[in-house]
Each structure stands twice: as structure tokens, then as C-alpha cells.
Amino acid sequence: MNRRDFLAGSGALAAKSGVGHLTRAWGQQPADIALTIANLDLEIAAGKTIHTVAYNGTVPGPLIRWPEGKPITIDVSNQTDAPEIVHWHGLWIPSDVDGSMEEGSPMIPAHGRQRYSFTPRPSGFRWYHTHTYAGHNLRRATYSGQFGCFYIDPKENAGVFDQEIFLTLHDWNGYMGGGGDTSMDVSYDYATINSKMLGAGEPIRVKQGQRVLLHILNASATLTHWLACSGHEMQVVAMDGNPVPVQKNVQAVRLAPAERIDVAIEMKQAGVWILGETRDDLRKAGMGIVIEYANQQGDARWLSPPEILWDYAHFARSQKAAEPDVRIPLVFRSKFTGHGDFDHWMINGKSFPKTDMITLQQGKRYRLSMQNESTDDHPIHLHRHTFEVTSLDGTSISGLMKDVLVVKAKSTAEVDFTASNPGMTLFHCHQQSHMDFGFMMLFRYA
Structure with missing residues (x-):
């Protein structure tokens, strides 16, 4: 089973258990934001037009700027012939609205619609994008124009600029x-x-x-x-x-x-x-x-x-971070599958959806000790949490908070996070081809 087959099976279950409820909520009261997913001919320069899929007929999609802590309702209409989903990247929100099928968020059916309701946090520069499988179709998923900026204004003034x-x-x-x-x-x-x-x-x-x-x-x-x-x-x-x-x-x-x-x-x-x-x-x-x-x-x-x-360390403190409660070793490797095809990717020797599922205890601090044995850099991303970068190639640092970190080829890196947002949580490389071909795993809360 690959990620595409996993999504197909999960999509059928979600259609029975989640989409109907979310669809019934549509129209009860006006949404704060409306997004429409549709095909678009995008002129990027004179005589150069890209045939893609986008939000509200623009690339990027509309800027969503919202006060920290204020609930938001977003209606999404999918006018394409393929199921879609919207991931709210970097937000601390429940897994059923996070926008990842692997976590249990329902897909938006072709020509269907869905309402997302959550309270945006933390403050700062987040974004939203599709989280579908592309495989060999390099006009789908994040190869397309389905992305937009989501800025959560802090409760206190973050600075003055012209x-x-x-x-x-x-x-x-x-x-x-x-x-x-x-x-x-x-x-x-x-x-x-x-x-x-x-x-x-x-x-x-x-x-x-x-x-x-x-x-x-x-x-x-x-x-x-x-x-x-x-x-x-x-x-x-x-x-x-x-x-x-x-x-x-x-x-x-x-x-x-x-x-x-x-x-x-x-x-x-x-x-x-x-x-x-x-x-x-x-x-x-x-x-x-x-x-x-x-x-x-x-x-x-x-x-x-x-x-x-x-060097990320230039923007961090040189002091060592506090010791975690639990360490989780993660080794990244690739498997050559033949000329003309993508590599398959493994975490601790297994490709998704066969990767091990890690159980988290709420409130504990976890350290992901990552060893990249491949010859590719990997921008790793942890959903629904922010992590602290605590070590790069054996050098301790602290204070640098991120949700994407490049683990360089043939290098090591460590990040710490507190298990503070219960629900299924996806960990993956944000390179689309790596994610599609095995570089994913799930954490679940006990």
C-alpha cells in the first residue's frame, strides 16, 4: 500500500463519518472567509500562461489576516473533478480540521464543499495549501497554485513598519x-x-x-x-x-x-x-x-x-536546551526504485503507511533525534505543533522555534516539542515527491 491507496481508503471512511456533518453546517450562518478551488489559466508573463488550480482565481490565494484567539469559519468549495483538502500550516488546531487525510481530516469531494471552524493560534506568519497526493502528476498538489498566506496578528503590537x-x-x-x-x-x-x-x-x-x-x-x-x-x-x-x-x-x-x-x-x-x-x-x-x-x-x-x-544557529541562543522527557530516534534513508522513477523514502527502515506510529503522552517534552543518511536535504514538518531546534550536527542550541527544519544530507539534527495538542499528528518531509513516496509517519496521543 502506498500513500495514494491509503488516502483512497481513508477517504471512503471520512465520507461516511465526517463530510456529511461538515456539509450540514454549511449555510447555517455566513462564513468569515470563502475559498473556491477551481481551474485557472494564469498569465505569469506576456505570452506565458500556466494551466493550474488555485483559490479564488488568484495565485497566491487571498491573504487571510486574523486576530489571534478569535474563532474563524472558512467555507471551501471544490469546483474541480478531483477530491481536495486544505491544510492550515503551522496552526495549533484539532486534527479533524488540520487538513490532512492521514490525521483524519475529511477530503472535500469533487464539486463538493466543506466548512472549517477553528481558533487560529499561535500568532505570526502561517499559510494554507493543498495536502493531496501528486505522485507522477506534476500539476497536482503543491505543484499547483493552491497556496496562500495566513497571518495571525498578535494581541500585542509586534512592531511598526512603513x-x-x-x-x-x-x-x-x-x-x-x-x-x-x-x-x-x-x-x-x-x-x-x-x-x-x-x-x-x-x-x-x-x-x-x-x-x-x-x-x-x-x-x-x-x-x-x-x-x-x-x-x-x-x-x-x-x-x-x-x-x-x-x-x-x-x-x-x-x-x-x-x-x-x-x-x-x-x-x-x-x-x-x-x-x-x-x-x-x-x-x-x-x-x-x-x-x-x-x-x-x-x-x-x-x-x-x-x-x-x-546556519540556523546564527539566529539561536548558544545555550543548551532543557533535557527532554523522551527521545525518539529517527533515521532517514532512500531506496532506489529504478531509472525514470522517484526514490522511495524510509523512516527507521519503513515507508508510509507502514512506518511505526509513535504514542505521545500529553504534557511530556519529546526530542526527535534525526539522522539523515541520504544524499538529499529534507525540510521536515511537524503538524499542529511548534518545535524548538536543540541540536545541529552535535552542536547544542536553543530558543529557535520553527515548524519546518532542513535536515541536511549526511547530517544530524534534534528538535524538541511538547505534546500539548491532542490528536493524530503528521510528521513528513515537505518535498512533495518525498512525502508521496514514503517520507511520512504519524504520532498519536495516548
Whole structure:
């Protein structure tokens, strides 16, 4: 049994037990937010149109900005011919509305509808996206345009900026190649920021002396991106929606699939600049956006930043974290399945849905001790919880709170979380091909 077969079986059960109840709730009172999943012809540049699926006819979908602690109701209508689901990434919400079939959230039937009701928390930069199986269909799931930003405003003022701007990175028109490395499995023709290729959309317009906060999401299915803002430094203030213990100025930032970062930029270099991918081929494929100062004209300039080493430890405390109650060893390996196909992925020697299910005791602190024996980096994600990064390649750190962490090839990493949100909880690599082909496991509360 693979993930597709697991989803098919679970979907039949959910259709009997969950969808009817949620559908009956529809229309009793108006929802706060309405999302429609439908096919879309998206023009990313003159003469370049992507045939995809999106929310409300836009890529990204509408920004959901909501006060922390205030209940929200979201109606989702699926106008496509395939079952769908919406995952509310990074939120501490019940598993039946989290938007993962593996946890028990019901699928939205083709041409069906569903209502999600929950109280958004914690505050900060979260997002929403489809959580379906793609397999070899590289126009489905996170390869599509089904993603959007979800920002939960804190109860207390988090800072004052002249502008706040949300930027979403995405790669388009993937096809399957061969081999084991992800860069060989999936390739792309185009890249966009906020649905437009570099130079095809409206620039970010700023004024001299402004302090601008950029909320940046990597919504790519598989690619990690490096971004630099020509002529400017970026101050990292938050990762995955959580304030970092140590704010640091950097020349470029690295974002793996599903990672978010908040950076502040002092606009003090008048001109017309490019914020874009540091790698020429990806920037030329479209991964960039123009920043234009008031009363400035001319061609946008690109200045390559000096090469940097991205290290999460730079934004964390150097002190050792408190000892956990329980340690859970996790070893990541791949299994070559033949030329022209994706690798299959294993956690502790097993591929989902045959991976072991770990039982959690509410209130206990758990440490995931991860050993990546493969030659791929893995952006691992834990649903419905935030974890603290406590060790990278044997070096202890603390205070850095995330929900996605890149465990580099041939490396080790440890993260701690408190079992504080009962229900089935999914752990997986956020690279779509890795997730589809075995890199998943479930935690359950006793």
C-alpha cells in the first residue's frame, strides 16, 4: 500500500463519518472567509500562461489576516473533478480540521464543499495549501497554485513598519526525469514571485528612509531558494512566523519548501533594484521582483551577494536546551526504485503507511533525534505543533522555534516539542515527491 491507496481508503471512511456533518453546517450562518478551488489559466508573463488550480482565481490565494484567539469559519468549495483538502500550516488546531487525510481530516469531494471552524493560534506568519497526493502528476498538489498566506496578528503590537509586503515563491511546469536526487526528479520551466515572472508584474514601490517588512513564503513543491535584495541587507526578525532569539543582518536568505521568513529592510539605497534568486538560472527563469524607489527610473540592477553559509544557529541562543522527557530516534534513508522513477523514502527502515506510529503522552517534552543518511536535504514538518531546534550536527542550541527544519544530507539534527495538542499528528518531509513516496509517519496521543 502506498500513500495514494491509503488516502483512497481513508477517504471512503471520512465520507461516511465526517463530510456529511461538515456539509450540514454549511449555510447555517455566513462564513468569515470563502475559498473556491477551481481551474485557472494564469498569465505569469506576456505570452506565458500556466494551466493550474488555485483559490479564488488568484495565485497566491487571498491573504487571510486574523486576530489571534478569535474563532474563524472558512467555507471551501471544490469546483474541480478531483477530491481536495486544505491544510492550515503551522496552526495549533484539532486534527479533524488540520487538513490532512492521514490525521483524519475529511477530503472535500469533487464539486463538493466543506466548512472549517477553528481558533487560529499561535500568532505570526502561517499559510494554507493543498495536502493531496501528486505522485507522477506534476500539476497536482503543491505543484499547483493552491497556496496562500495566513497571518495571525498578535494581541500585542509586534512592531511598526512603513510597509508590510507578502511575497510567495513558486516554480512551474515540472516534469519527471530520473535518478535519486530531487534536482533530477523534478525540473521546472518558470518561476514566479506573487504569480509573476521577474519584470512582468508591478514593482515593490518604496520611499527613501522607509523600513519595510517582507513576509516571504517558499511555496515551491520541491526547490529550495536563495534570495538577496540587491544593494541592501536584510534583518531576519522571524522564522516560520516565530520571532528569532537573535536578529541578524544577512546578504541573502535560504528558504526550503514550506519555510517562511520575515525580514526588515532599511530603504536607504535609492535606485531601481532586483530582489531575486542568487543563482542566475533561477532568476532568469523568473524568480525575482523589482524594488523601485520613488522618483527613480531605469533598468533594475542586480548585484550578486557574497557567498554565505546559511546556519540556523546564527539566529539561536548558544545555550543548551532543557533535557527532554523522551527521545525518539529517527533515521532517514532512500531506496532506489529504478531509472525514470522517484526514490522511495524510509523512516527507521519503513515507508508510509507502514512506518511505526509513535504514542505521545500529553504534557511530556519529546526530542526527535534525526539522522539523515541520504544524499538529499529534507525540510521536515511537524503538524499542529511548534518545535524548538536543540541540536545541529552535535552542536547544542536553543530558543529557535520553527515548524519546518532542513535536515541536511549526511547530517544530524534534534528538535524538541511538547505534546500539548491532542490528536493524530503528521510528521513528513515537505518535498512533495518525498512525502508521496514514503517520507511520512504519524504520532498519536495516548
